[in-house]
Amino acid sequence: MAKTSPLRFSPLFLGLLCVLIISMNSEGVSAVVRCSTGDLDYSISGSGPQDICDNQCRRNFGGYTIISHDVEFFVFKANTCACCYEDGA
16 A cells, blocks of 8 residues: 655755746746755744745845745654745845
8 A cells, every 4th residue: 555645845946936926926027036945943033834934034144025935844843934935126
């Protein structure tokens, strides 16, 4: 019997999604999309994993417009935080 795993989005998928969003909203403005994935940093304050990830994203790329952020939960592994930003919009 095959094991099923929880749905999770890969950093590549998030990056492609960010590029699609920017291409639909850019209106001729050239912008750079930057994505980051790393362990969820529980030393950052927040009311829950999504809030911590959002604050972690803002800290890592402060000043840029957040396009998306997502928390991925892995069994027997640390939680990860993935986020993408638009630079220069």
